[in-house]
Amino acid sequence: MSESRKRHEALLYHAKPKPGKIAVVPTKKYATQHDLSLAYSPGVAEPCLEIAKDKNNVYKYTAKGNLVAVISNGTAVLGLGDIGPEASKPVMEGKGLLFKIFADIDVFDIEIDATDVDKFVETVKAISPTFGGINLEDIKAPEAFEIERRLKEELDIPVMHDDQHGTAIISAAALKNAVEIIEKDFSKIKIVVNGAGAAAISCTRLYLRLGAKKENIVMCDSKGVIRKDRDNLTSQKAEFATDLDVHTLEEAMQNSDVFIGLSKGNVVSPEMLLSMAKDPVVFAMANPEPEISYDLAIATRKDIIMATGRSDHPNQVNNVLGFPFIFRGALDVRATKINEEMKMAAVLALADLAKKSVPEQVNIVYDEVSLSFGKEYIIPKPFDPRLIYEIPPAIAKAAMESGVAKEPIDDWDKYRESLMDRSGTGSKEIRLLHNRAKRDPRTIVFAEADHLDVLKAAQRVYEEGMGKPILLGRKEVILELKEELGFEADVPIIDPKTDEEAERRDRFGEIYWKTRQRKGINLFQAKKLMRERNYFAAMMVNEGEADSLITGYSRPYRTVVKPMMELIGKDRGVTRIAATNLMLTKQGPMFLADTTININPTAKDLAKISQMTYQLAKMFGMKPNIAMLSFSNFGSSKSESSKKISEAVSYIHRNFPQVNIDGELQADFALNPEMLAKEFPFSKLNGKKVNVLIFPNLESANITYKLLKQVDEAESVGPIILGFRKPAHVLQLGASVDEMVNMAAVAIVDAQQRLKRKK
Numbered sequence: 065m066s067e068s069r070k071r072h073e074a075l076l077y078h079a080k081p082k083p084g085k086i087a088v089v090p091t092k093k094y095a096t097q098h099d100l101s102l103a104y105s106p107g108v109a110e111p112c113l114e115i116a117k118d119k120n121n122v123y124k125y126t127a128k129g130n131l132v133a134v135i136s137n138g139t140a141v142l143g144l145g146d147i148g149p150e151a152s153k154p155v156m157e158g159k160g161l162l163f164k165i166f167a168d169i170d171v172f173d174i175e176i177d178a179t180d181v182d183k184f185v186e187t188v189k190a191i192s193p194t195f196g197g198i199n200l201e202d203i204k205a206p207e208a209f210e211i212e213r214r215l216k217e218e219l220d221i222p223v224m225h226d227d228q229h230g231t232a233i234i235s236a237a238a239l240k241n242a243v244e245i246i247e248k249d250f251s252k253i254k255i256v257v258n259g260a261g262a263a264a265i266s267c268t269r270l271y272l273r274l275g276a277k278k279e280n281i282v283m284c285d286s287k288g289v290i291r292k293d294r295d296n297l298t299s300q301k302a303e304f305a306t307d308l309d310v311h312t313l314e315e316a317m318q319n320s321d322v323f324i325g326l327s328k329g330n331v332v333s334p335e336m337l338l339s340m341a342k343d344p345v346v347f348a349m350a351n352p353e354p355e356i357s358y359d360l361a362i363a364t365r366k367d368i369i370m371a372t373g374r375s376d377h378p379n380q381v382n383n384v385l386g387f388p389f390i391f392r393g394a395l396d397v398r399a400t401k402i403n404e405e406m407k408m409a410a411v412l413a414l415a416d417l418a419k420k421s422v423p424e425q426v427n428i429v430y431d432e433v434s435l436s437f438g439k440e441y442i443i444p445k446p447f448d449p450r451l452i453y454e455i456p457p458a459i460a461k462a463a464m465e466s467g468v469a470k471e472p473i474d475d476w477d478k479y480r481e482s483l484m485d486r487s488g489t490g491s492k493e494i495r496l497l498h499n500r501a502k503r504d505p506r507t508i509v510f511a512e513a514d515h516l517d518v519l520k521a522a523q524r525v526y527e528e529g530m531g532k533p534i535l536l537g538r539k540e541v542i543l544e545l546k547e548e549l550g551f552e553a554d555v556p557i558i559d560p561k562t563d564e565e566a567e568r569r570d571r572f573g574e575i576y577w578k579t580r581q582r583k584g585i586n587l588f589q590a591k592k593l594m595r596e597r598n599y600f601a602a603m604m605v606n607e608g609e610a611d612s613l614i615t616g617y618s619r620p621y622r623t624v625v626k627p628m629m630e631l632i633g634k635d636r637g638v639t640r641i642a643a644t645n646l647m648l649t650k651q652g653p654m655f656l657a658d659t660t661i662n663i664n665p666t667a668k669d670l671a672k673i674s675q676m677t678y679q680l681a682k683m684f685g686m687k688p689n690i691a692m693l694s695f696s697n698f699g700s701s702k703s704e705s706s707k708k709i710s711e712a713v714s715y716i717h718r719n720f721p722q723v724n725i726d727g728e729l730q731a732d733f734a735l736n737p738e739m740l741a742k743e744f745p746f747s748k749l750n751g752k753k754v755n756v757l758i759f760p761n762l763e764s765a766n767i768t769y770k771l772l773k774q775v776d777e778a779e780s781v782g783p784i785i786l787g788f789r790k791p792a793h794v795l796q797l798g799a800s801v802d803e804m805v806n807m808a809a810v811a812i813v814d815a816q817q818r819l820k821r822k823k
């Protein structure tokens with residue numbers, strides 16, 4: 065991707081559809097007057113009074129215990145320098161996003177217009193009652209040291225300057241492992257640290273605790289080597305001043321074993337790398353540009369262990385691996401501090417985790433065949449699902465053992481389970497689906513590839529390794545759009561209307577005619593129809609020339625479903641085609657069916673729809689628990705509609721006892737386990753989380769799914785067609801690129817499953 069395209073993409077990401085990256089979401093009901101009288105006046109006075117009596121109750125009645133302030137004054141933003149508080153906000157919002165997605169910690173990002181230490185400290189102290197922890201970020205040295213020292217001393221909640229300690233923890237774990245791989249002695253390695261700011265000083269201190277020797281360390285700042293004979297050194301720089309006869313970075317690097325870069329981009333040359341000792345370890349951690357680029361470094365030395373702070377290369381040594389999990393552990397035991405013991409526990413836990421076998425999920429996310437401990441994998445990846453249940457317990461234990469935990473944990477299994485639950489967000493299902501597609505990428509026809517967004521979706525599917533697109537449409541338009549998008553890969557482009565495809569059109573036409581000759585179609589018409597992209601695409605799938613297809617972006621649903629019905633038809637045993645939507649609601653993922661096709665399904669249809677949705681939910685890796693919805697519960701109404709549902713339920717209970725289904729049920733009973741258990745203790749859904757909702761008719765299903773989309777802002781995948789004989793999926797008119805990518809993944813995984821069944 066070109067630099068200008070990357071820049072444009074980054075700006076667009078931040079600007080649209082809503083400016084920024086985080087928002088506040090209420091966690092309590094607020095629907096009724098009664099709810100509001102609890103949420104606010106008069107009910108809110110009760111917790112206020114309880115907290116006034118005992119301040120500790122603030123953890124019981126407010127969000128404080130899970131709320132961290134990410135605070136900066138913008139004086140050392142990444143490696144961009146002093147760009148001010150406003151300009152630091154995207155980074156702080158980004159940290160908020162990472163805290164949330166990796167450790168389920170809520171964040172207010174706070175940008176303070178104060179460079180003076182006293183003013184900064186006073187401001188943070190004044191707002192500290194709101195928070196369970198304070199993450200200081202991107203504040204320049206030496207002020208950062210004093211600010212952190214004072215806040216730690218004066219506050220009784222954990223305070224951590226992330227650039228110091230987060231970075232120190234991660235880089236120490238990575239360095240410990242790297243030195244082990246090259247089989248050198250930690251106490252003898254010669255380390256050059258470039259940068260003498262907040263991050264560099266704190267990292268180097270931690271390396272000493274791991275066994276490195278001060279006499280083997282040379283530190284440089286913007287003026288060169290920090291020597292004992294230099295004037296006006298800050299006390300932190302003086303700690304690492306050397307009396308060796310080296311003056312420049314270039315001299316310092318000769319014969320060194322390790323280079324630690326926490327300064328700024330592109331200050332290290334290939335010559336400097338070449339002058340290092342055998343098997344050099346180079347952590348070029350400046351962001352966004354490392355001290356030397358990954359590609360240049362590995363091209364310069366084959367024996368190197370190379371790491372950067374960036375996510376686009378192996379060995380990302382970045383504090384993202386630390387702060388979410390460190391605060392998670394600290395908050396969960398209500399630690400008053402993040403101390404040296406906790407930091408060391410994190411180093412050891414991270415270093416150890418890198419040596420354990422990597423879950424397949426991580427390989428898939430990072431598009432690796434098989435990651436294993438070694439030169440290109442010295443530290444876990446941020447998307448490693450084990451981080452959330454391996455690192456916080458280590459921190460929490462160390463906090464307890466060092467006496468700073470106010471709420472010790474006694475049941476560690478339960479704690480680990482609660483940590484696993486925290487990572488359960490809606491998008492996990494989508495990630496899982498994409499990962500499944502990547503496992504065995506199948507061919508997929510994008511029947512409307514001459515539309516920019518469709519082509520964008522095809523590009524993502526291709527670039528993320530989910531599938532092998534076949535682009536259908538006007539060739540010259542596709543080529544032009546491809547160039548515009550920088551979609552350089554050589555993927556098949558087919559224009560069904562051209563002479564090039566005459567032979568295939570004839571062949572497809574003939575096959576199609578044979579199936580429709582008694583339904584009023586003559587051979588000429590059949591061949592002519594094959595000029596139409598949806599017919600051509602469907603025939604490709606029918607004839608095994610493609611594994612799957614998606615279409616429908618530019619034409620109304622029904623007009624696209626019709627040719628699919630004619631050409632592809634229903635799967636064995638299917639009486640009716642139906643459709644479901646996967647809704648990623650705030651209560652977790654839920655399938656709704658039939659959302660688009662059958663206006664008034666019979667009991668038999670409903671039973672079949674339930675079974676097909678059950679299969680699909682399993683394809684998404686879910687354990688389906690199905691509620692058949694109505695306006696009545698278990699026969700409380702004798703209406704035809706209620707009877708129809710109860711008949712469908714009985715049919716499945718009788719014939720498919722493995723399917724966990726019950727009803728008829730009202731939606732609130734289906735979704736509220738306490739209500740269900742109280743009123744209907746006999747229900748098969750008791751103690752289960754309902755994740756499939758089958759509706760009595762199209763009206764109710766379609767209305768519900770659209771309401772959820774609008775009101776709950778639930779993301780939706782679908783409608784996904786159930787019951788076709790082949791993996792053909794129909795998009796909604798004008799679907800977004802994300803929606804198309806998700807549907808493509810559905811189509812690909814659908815194709816995989818059918819192939820597996822065939823084998």
Ligand SMILES: NC(=O)C1=CN([C@@H]2O[C@H](COP(=O)(O)OP(=O)(O)OC[C@H]3O[C@@H](n4cnc5c(N)ncnc54)[C@H](OP(=O)(O)O)[C@@H]3O)[C@@H](O)[C@H]2O)C=CC1
Pocket residue numbers: 139140141142143144202203204205226227228231258259260261262263264284285286287325326327328329331349350351352372373381382383384
């Ligand atoms: N990968 C990661 O997880 C992290 C990376 N970083 C990166 O580390 C860098 C420093 O951050 P931080 O410590 O917070 O910032 P500070 O402002 O506290 O420190 C910056 C340091 O870099 C030094 N420096 C600047 N230019 C050069 C140069 N050409 N040669 C040698 N040293 C130089 C400065 O020297 P002087 O003292 O003379 O001004 C100063 O000591 C940034 O690029 C940041 O992105 C930071 C935290 C985490």
Ligand SMILES: CC(=O)C(=O)O
Pocket residue numbers: 141142143202226227350351373382383384
């Ligand atoms: C990663 C980080 O915190 C920094 O570069 O400042």
Ligand SMILES: [Mg+2]
Pocket residue numbers: 142201202226227
């Ligand atoms: Mg930072």
